[in-house]
Amino acid sequence: MKFGVVVFPGSNCDADAYHAFRDALGQPTTYLWHKDHDLKGVDCVILPGGFSYGDYLRSGAIARFSPLMQEVREFADKGGLVLGICNGFQVLLELNLLPGAMLRNKKLKFLCQYVTIRLENDRTPFTRKGTKGQILRIPIAHFDGNWYAPLETLKEVEDNGQVVFRYCDPEGALTEEANVNGSLHAIAGLVNKRGNVCGMMPHPERAVEPVLGSEDGLVVLQSLLEKIS
Amino acid sequence: MKTPLHDDKVLAHHNLTRDEYDLISNLIGREPNLTELGIFSAMWSEHCSYKSSKVYLKKLPTKAKNVVQGPGENAGVIDIGDGRVIVFKIESHNHPSYIEPFQGAATGVGGILRDIFTMGARPVALMDSLRFGPLQNPKNRSIMEGVVSGISSYGNSIGVPTVGGEVYFNECYSLNPLVNVFCLGLAEKDKIFYAKTDDVGNAILYVGAKTGRDGIHGASMASQEFGEDTEAKRPNVQVGDPFKEKLLVEACLEVMERRIIVGIQDMGAAGLTCSTTEMPAKSGKGVEIDLDLVPQREKGMNPYEILLSESQERMLIAARPDQVPAVKTAFAKWDLDAVEIGKVTGDGKLRCRFHGEIVVDVPVSAVVDLCPAYSRPWEKPAGPAKRTDFGSIPQPKDYNDVLRKLLSSPTIANKEWIYRQYDHMVQTNTALLPGAGAALLRIRGSKKGLAMTLDGNGRFAALDPRTGGKASVAEACRNLACIGARPIGVTNCLNFGNPEKPGVMGQFKEAVEGMSEACDAFGIAVTGGNVSFYNETEGVAIDPTPVLGIVGLVEDIDKVVTPGFKAGGDTVILLGENKEEFGGSEYLNVIHGLNDGLPPTVDLDREIAVHETLLEAIGEGLVRSADDPSEGGLAVCAAECAFHSPEKIGCDLSFEEGERPDAILFGESHARILLTVRPENVGRVLEIAEKRGVPAKIIGTTGGSSLRIRVAENLLVNLPVAVAYRLWMDAIPDYFAVPKSFS
Numbered sequence: 023m024k025f026g027v028v029v030f031p032g033s034n035c036d037a038d039a040y041h042a043f044r045d046a047l048g049q050p051t052t053y054l055w056h057k058d059h060d061l062k063g064v065d066c067v068i069l070p071g072g073f074s075y076g077d078y079l080r081s082g083a084i085a086r087f088s089p090l091m092q093e094v095r096e097f098a099d100k101g102g103l104v105l106g107i108c109n110g111f112q113v114l115l116e117l118n119l120l121p122g123a124m125l126r127n128k129k130l131k132f133l134c135q136y137v138t139i140r141l142e143n144d145r146t147p148f149t150r151k152g153t154k155g156q157i158l159r160i161p162i163a164h165f166d167g168n169w170y171a172p173l174e175t176l177k178e179v180e181d182n183g184q185v186v187f188r189y190c191d192p193e194g195a196l197t198e199e200a201n202v203n204g205s206l207h208a209i210a211g212l213v214n215k216r217g218n219v220c221g222m223m224p225h226p227e228r229a230v231e232p233v234l235g236s237e238d239g240l241v242v243l244q245s246l247l248e249k250i251s
Numbered sequence: 252m253k254t255p256l257h258d259d260k261v262l263a264h265h266n267l268t269r270d271e272y273d274l275i276s277n278l279i280g281r282e283p284n285l286t287e288l289g290i291f292s293a294m295w296s297e298h299c300s301y302k303s304s305k306v307y308l309k310k311l312p313t314k315a316k317n318v319v320q321g322p323g324e325n326a327g328v329i330d331i332g333d334g335r336v337i338v339f340k341i342e343s344h345n346h347p348s349y350i351e352p353f354q355g356a357a358t359g360v361g362g363i364l365r366d367i368f369t370m371g372a373r374p375v376a377l378m379d380s381l382r383f384g385p386l387q388n389p390k391n392r393s394i395m396e397g398v399v400s401g402i403s404s405y406g407n408s409i410g411v412p413t414v415g416g417e418v419y420f421n422e423c424y425s426l427n428p429l430v431n432v433f434c435l436g437l438a439e440k441d442k443i444f445y446a447k448t449d450d451v452g453n454a455i456l457y458v459g460a461k462t463g464r465d466g467i468h469g470a471s472m473a474s475q476e477f478g479e480d481t482e483a484k485r486p487n488v489q490v491g492d493p494f495k496e497k498l499l500v501e502a503c504l505e506v507m508e509r510r511i512i513v514g515i516q517d518m519g520a521a522g523l524t525c526s527t528t529e530m531p532a533k534s535g536k537g538v539e540i541d542l543d544l545v546p547q548r549e550k551g552m553n554p555y556e557i558l559l560s561e562s563q564e565r566m567l568i569a570a571r572p573d574q575v576p577a578v579k580t581a582f583a584k585w586d587l588d589a590v591e592i593g594k595v596t597g598d599g600k601l602r603c604r605f606h607g608e609i610v611v612d613v614p615v616s617a618v619v620d621l622c623p624a625y626s627r628p629w630e631k632p633a634g635p636a637k638r639t640d641f642g643s644i645p646q647p648k649d650y651n652d653v654l655r656k657l658l659s660s661p662t663i664a665n666k667e668w669i670y671r672q673y674d675h676m677v678q679t680n681t682a683l684l685p686g687a688g689a690a691l692l693r694i695r696g697s698k699k700g701l702a703m704t705l706d707g708n709g710r711f712a713a714l715d716p717r718t719g720g721k722a723s724v725a726e727a728c729r730n731l732a733c734i735g736a737r738p739i740g741v742t743n744c745l746n747f748g749n750p751e752k753p754g755v756m757g758q759f760k761e762a763v764e765g766m767s768e769a770c771d772a773f774g775i776a777v778t779g780g781n782v783s784f785y786n787e788t789e790g791v792a793i794d795p796t797p798v799l800g801i802v803g804l805v806e807d808i809d810k811v812v813t814p815g816f817k818a819g820g821d822t823v824i825l826l827g828e829n830k831e832e833f834g835g836s837e838y839l840n841v842i843h844g845l846n847d848g849l850p851p852t853v854d855l856d857r858e859i860a861v862h863e864t865l866l867e868a869i870g871e872g873l874v875r876s877a878d879d880p881s882e883g884g885l886a887v888c889a890a891e892c893a894f895h896s897p898e899k900i901g902c903d904l905s906f907e908e909g910e911r912p913d914a915i916l917f918g919e920s921h922a923r924i925l926l927t928v929r930p931e932n933v934g935r936v937l938e939i940a941e942k943r944g945v946p947a948k949i950i951g952t953t954g955g956s957s958l959r960i961r962v963a964e965n966l967l968v969n970l971p972v973a974v975a976y977r978l979w980m981d982a983i984p985d986y987f988a989v990p991k992s993f994s
Binding site for chain 1: 494670
């Protein structure tokens with residue numbers, strides 16, 4: 023399976039994602055330049071973390087206008103797999119490929135730390151390798167990760183089973199303290215209705231080797247290789 | 252009538268003496284014009300010229316087998332084997348951070364990053380050494396909040412992890428915070444770039460942000476004391492744009508990787524002036540530029556402003572004429588302009604044209620190399636005016652209470668509130684999370700790890716600068732040893748008061764000599780750094796604060812040791828000896844309100860023997876945890892080992908009777924390490940220590956959920972780990988918590 027990591031000006035987790043998919047997952051991986059109109063025949067598009075365009079207007083707001091995003095949208099509309107991590111999640115929200123918006127973290131500070139997240143839906147292409155209720159230890163690093171949406175959107179997202187990850191305590195309980203950024207319903211990751219586009223604030227590419235302290239991110243990466251049963 | 256340039260006021264404004272003015276006139280064969288005076292003012296400022304410190308800095312050891320590049324370039328370079336080198340340096344941004352904490356600190360990060368990637372290395376780690384006044388004072392809280400957000404905003408955006416650092420709080424930093432930023436980059440040994448122009452006819456290209464009026468005279472501002480008009484200096488502080496710098500990093504590394512340029516330098520302090528004189532000076536050439544071609548952000552800028560602006564995120568490149576088109580294309584890919592503003596000449600002069608006229612015509616060597624070096628008068632530091640008789644200091648009645656207070660002291664308390672705001676994991680090399688004694692990066696494609704630490708103790712240096720200088724080196728190396736790393740290179744940032752005062756100069760001389768002696772003993776070279784003088788506000792100087800940035804190498808990253816207790820039932824061993832030294836301790840400061848006494852002695856032979864003992868034991872896989880007692884002494888060290896264990900394992904320790912139990916528990920003697928080993932390995936560890944002549948004592952066992960410490964059979968400390976942990980964790984956040992009534 024071939025993976026493509028999009029590089030926006032200001033992306034800074036592009037090399038990390040590239041390394042994770044190529045070396046830890048062992049799959050052919052290529053960079054996709056934001057100014058091109060070419061997805062190079064990849065099977066899955068990764069929108070990496072970082073500060074695209076400095077996040078100066080609003081996180082992800084300018085990146086959505088990058089030339090390549092036209093192809094990414096068409097690719098997603100045809101059912102292609104798209105994973106947005108952190109800033110990539112924010113770009114997917116700005117592209118309206120995923121519902122909702124990001125607010126500043128509830129304590130108004132940038133947060134870089136390990137969190138525990140609970141896998142809520144194991145039937146998506148991004149979570150197939152895991153099991154519902156499984157707890158993963160994966161780092162976050164963001165200022166705007168406080169997911170928010172109008173009530174009816176929230177209800178729809180919940181009813182459709184679009185929530186894939188929630189912040190939880192190490193035992194899996196949803197507590198106010200564990201919901202570090204204040205997201206509605208402690209949502210840490212979402213898929214679209216069709217299930218082929220996923221956005222998540224935690225960085226699975228930072229948890230793929232024992233030397234980094236956790237390999238739990240491999241659940242997400244390896245899920246993408248699973249054949250649909 | 253026009254004020255003549257040699258007028259006292261004009262010279263004072265430029266921070267030049269009359270003698271210096273006369274020397275300049277001699278060097279250029281006429282009186283300088285105002286723009287030229289500005290050029291000399293910036294380049295001959297203390298910040299750029301090291302005129303007061305040069306004579307002493309020469310004493311620092313700068314040579315060792317592994318040194319590829321010592322002082323004199325943008326950063327030092329050390330060989331780490333396998334064809335790789337590290338490029339690293341520390342620099343201060345103290346003055347700007349007091350005037351405008353957020354931008355001051357942010358541009359400090361931006362500046363040191365440019366020093367690293369300008370040499371062809373990709374920056375892979377940042378650390379910060381910070382000093383603030385006590386947090387009880389809201390002004391200090393606001394400075395700290397601004398500095399931390401500034402560092403966080405720049406480092407996070409550009410995607411270089413801030414992996415460690417240190418923070419101290421003391422009254423002397425209230426009106427003069429210290430912000431020292433360290434950066435380390437990795438490069439291939441044969442791909443290092445230098446600040447040079449090479450041949451006549453080569454093109455001079457300007458890349459990056461446009462030039463504005465910000466930061467004019469930043470270098471000379473950092474070379475003055477502050478007074479009542481400090482707030483009015485705010486326009487001198489630069490504004491950072493990490494996004495622009497991220498683009499610059501990628502574009503510059505790309506043209507260097509493809510070798511389509513010949514030399515490169517960042518425009519930091521003294522801006523365009525610095526790069527257009529230092530680059531040709533290194534190649535024995537000159538440069539002619541047209542100031543009208545310099546990209547400008549504001550209208551109507553004059554030559555003086557264009558040349559001395561310290562606008563951020565700008566670089567100067569020298570390229571062969573045939574390389575220019577490819578350089579322009581490479582920068583255009585990243586939406587950056589590369590503008591040819593001049594050529595390399597053979598006459599050794601900086602010549603600048605403006606609206607067709609020559610406005611600057613000075614020899615670059617005069618600007619760069621001929622600044623006078625001063626052997627300023629110095630006085631041997633007398634130490635504190637009165638020494639407290641330690642016999643008169645009452646012994647604590649309640650040791651639990653003392654330990655609680657120490658753990659809540661911001662200098663000792665957990666710093667998560669700070670480092671959680673820094674992305675410390677981006678680039679996925681971070682092998683140890685912040686909080687351990689040293690930071691650690693894995694090196695891809697090898698078993699090796701790069702360890703690094705920042706250490707400085709202003710209180711020790713204030714009481715005895717020579718010992719303080721030595722102590723900082725010893726402590727940094729000890730922190731590296733505690734995770735299993737051996738020191739390989741040093742950078743330092745020397746923060747002192749006004750060097751024109753003999754007392755301050757004496758502190759500087761002594762501290763540098765102490766550091767030299769210690770670096771020699773450890774066999775490590777200083778490859779660069781920074782001197783920050785004039786850290787005085789309203790005539791009051793800070794404690795002399797030499798900060799050491801020492802990098803270490805771990806041969807096998809799987810053998811790395813961390814400070815947390817690993818299991819109950821392990822044996823606790825103390826390497827080194829308790830000398831009951833509590834002068835200059837955090838204990839005296841927090842509990843008795845004293846900054847007094849003689850700092851703990853530094854015995855370098857013993858220090859090295861202790862580190863070697865530990866490294867050998869770690870190499871044999873015998874050590875489960877290791878940490879060194881520093882601020883707060885053994886009691887705090889033991890508590891922190893408990894806090895770092897995920898299960899919050901306690902310990903039971905006992906010490907023989909000494910003169911004073913408080914000095915045993917809270918004294919800060921050097922050359923000590925608290926380590927834990929499985930009971931079956933105790934014998935072997937003691938054997939290694941004996942072989943190396945290092946005192947080693949079994950002082951207890953791990954286990955239970957309390958910290959229990961006895962001295963001469965008296966149970967002095969008995970505190971649940973969970974209770975102590977909360978105090979340690981909450982102390983700093985509590986100062987920043989929103990009052991209940993507002994939340």
